[in-house]
Amino acid sequence: MNIFKDVKQAVDTREVAEVYGLEVNNSGMAICPFHDDNNPSMKVDERYHCFACQADGDVIDFVANYFELSKIDAAKKIAKDFGIEYQSVGYKKHKSVKQIKRPKPIRKEISVDNEFNKRIPTYNNILCEYKVLLESYKTIFKPSESDDDLHPLFVKAITNLDRIDYLMSMVNGTTEEKILVVMDYGKEIVNYEKIIRTIKSRIA
Numbered sequence: 001m002n003i004f005k006d007v008k009q010a011v012d013t014r015e016v017a018e019v020y021g022l023e024v025n026n027s028g029m030a031i032c033p034f035h036d037d038n039n040p041s042m043k044v045d046e047r048y049h050c051f052a053c054q055a056d057g058d059v060i061d062f063v064a065n066y067f068e069l070s071k072i073d074a075a076k077k078i079a080k081d082f083g084i085e086y087q088s089v090g091y092k093k094h095k096s097v098k099q100i101k102r103p104k105p106i107r108k109e110i111s112v113d114n115e116f117n118k119r120i121p122t123y124n125n126i127l128c129e130y131k132v133l134l135e136s137y138k139t140i141f142k143p144s145e146s147d148d149d150l151h152p153l154f155v156k157a158i159t160n161l162d163r164i165d166y167l168m169s170m171v172n173g174t175t176e177e178k179i180l181v182v183m184d185y186g187k188e189i190v191n192y193e194k195i196i197r198t199i200k201s202r203i204a
């Protein structure tokens with residue numbers, strides 16, 4: 001373990017960026033601080049990615065760029081400001097011979113590639129199905145004039161459709177966006193699949 005790992009495990013980019021004054025909207029988008037941005041072009045969650053200037057990285061990269069610090073100083077700042085305990089500052093000294101000799105994880109990269117290729121079409125199908133489901137909620141539970149309260153499923157549809165459109169644009173976007181989807185939103189999309197399956201099993 002080192003300070004970089006400790007910090008990244010303890011906090012994500014969004015919570016840190018918000019504490020440092022970045023405004024993140026309900027869709028997880030923010031005005032990018034790294035270029036002259038008018039509309040929120042930056043997606044901020046575990047990591048950050050700007051679709052306009054391609055600024056991209058993890059929480060430490062964000063703070064390093066935001067405050068113009070080195071990575072190690074950025075990590076220390078986050079640790080201090082967020083009360084994160086970390087094991088060693090001079091992490092380089094702890095690099096054992098074993099670690100230095102460890103071969104590059106080439107195999108891992110290949111397996112990521114394979115999984116990546118398999119997952120993208122699957123994710124696209126899940127998102128399409130989930131979108132159809134939300135669209136149906138939007139129609140079925142549309143409030144009539146006499147309704148005082150909005151049906152929760154109508155609210156769910158309204159609040160989630162933008163999110164699904166965003167994820168679909170990522171899944172059908174550049175390689176970089178696809179990688180981001182697999183890395184950061186895989187769990188979320190798999191969760192949508194579970195919802196779809198549960199509903200299908202109820203209907204059957």
Ligand SMILES: [Zn+2]
Nearest residue numbers: 032035050053
């Ligand atoms: Zn930007």
